Amino acid sequence: MSGFSRRSFLAASAAIVAAPALVRAQTAVDVDVVIVGAGAAGISAARRLAAANRRFVLLEATNRIGGRCVTDATIFGTPFDLGAHWIHRTDGNVFGGAAATSGLDIYAAPRGQVVRIGPRNARDSELEVLLSALVRSRRAIVDAGRGRADSQAARALPGDLGIWRWTTEFVLGPYACGKDLASVSAADLARVPERENDAFCRQGYGALLAKLATGLPVRLSTPVTRIGWDRSGVDIVTAKGTVRARTAIVTVSTNVLASGKIEFKPELSKRQLDAAAALSLGSYDHVALDMPGNPLALQRDDLVFEQSAGPRTAALLANVSGSSLHLVDVAGDFGRDLSAKGQPAMIEFAHDWMATVFGTGVKKAIKRSYATRWNEEPFALGAMSAAVPGGVDARKILIEPHGGRIWLAGEALHETQWGTVNGAWESGQRAADAALRQTGAPKRSEEDRPARGAKQRRGRRGDSN
DSSP, rough: OOOOOOHHHHHHHHHHHHHHHHHHHHHHOOOOEEEEESSHHHHHHHHHHTTOOOOOEOSSSSSOOOTTEEEESSSSSEESSSSSOBBBOOOOTTTTHHHTTSSSEEEOOOOOOEEETTTOOHHOOOOOHHHOOOOOOOHHHHHTTTTSSSGGGGGSTTTTOOOGHHHHHHHHHHHHHHOGGSSSHHHHHHHHHOOSSSSTTTOOOHHHHHHTTTTTOOEEEEEEEEEETTTHHHHHEETTTTEEEEEEOOOHHHHHHHHHHSOOOHHHHHHHHHHHTTTOOEEEEEEEEEEETTTTTTOTTTTEEEOOOOOOOOEEEOOGGGGEEEEEEEHHHHHHHHTTTOHHHHHHHHHHHHHHHHHHGGGGGOOOOEEOOOOGOTTOOOOOOOOOOOOOHHHHHSOOTTTTEEEEGGGGGGGSSTTSSHHHHHHHHHHHHHHHHHHOOOOOOOGGGGGGTTOOOOOOOOOOO
8 A cells, every 4th residue: 555645644634624615615605686587577676686785686688678678769760669668557656656756758648549440430339339348348257257267268258249349359368468368368367457547658668667777787698598506595507607696586488487498407396387388478569660740640649449350450559659650569369470470571461451441542651660579589489478268376386486595577477467567567576575585684665665645456457568
């Protein structure tokens, strides 16, 4: 046997003593909380953590913040919301206090709509029939949603809607939640209160959200590929390195979650993956048309529907914030199929639809066009969540923490304001509070306290389109 000198013994002893230190260095906590995704939920969670003086970092896969609520000012030279645009429930908006001090122009939206029947506007008597159809259908869905069986919302519709059936289905289904009513849980829709007190931001809803993210530690173009956790913390693996944290808040969409783009170790349970699949995203896109000179003779932010004879229909938001921009919105199964054909097909449909509703001469007034395709965005894969029939309890399942250290957040995890910026914002706050309870007592910031005199009630539908 070879000898073992005092020198080699001391060297070996030093290596043994140093080994734990190396392990500690590799697993040292970089921050208290890692937030994955810089959309509304991620920004909301980050503001909560910042107010509580916690160490955190916000990781965003794309080169911009906002998630599905983002404003572009380069395509048309005027603010264009690529995703969420309507600000609902302004009297009780969860970030209304911060928005009020943003310096941006937020104004009330018109309360009425224009309905076209062929080449003309609907008469008052015809509008009353449509309004009655919408009210009765909404009430029937709510009644069905309160029953024991969680059925298709389409089955609840009255059988006497007549010529207004397709319009009613479009307004309550694709336009409201990005899915046809046959693919939506009646119980899930029943939980959504009526929209009211709508508003717009002249600079764009995405611009407002970006304003609220000012000063937050965001790392752009940093997609997360793996999230691992153990009893001591969480490892977030990206192409730019690994971040070690005590807890994590993951705000990716349900479609991204179900796609496996992010590997979880230990894996998410089948129960959680099934819940994400039950809350799959609907399809909703804008085809933006630049039409200078107001050739349609419509008011600022006029909302236009048509008496449709089938699912190949759309909605129009005219003269957005007083600009020459007009948004033709396509959604649901038809919108998904159209989007899959590409931007040229979407633009062609929008031009043809406008000609059908306003006359063939309107095509000459269109100077520039652009179509969003949210289903093809790799870190979104869709527009907004809506529970499939039988999936009404899926939101509760996703709210449950993973391993006691990872919380999911986003619009899909709000039971009454799903599919909205408001719902995402509140969900992010809730996840941040859970993370704070693990890292220390939460501290409520001034911006999240109810405004004096504000009505306190259950949330209304937020900002799905």
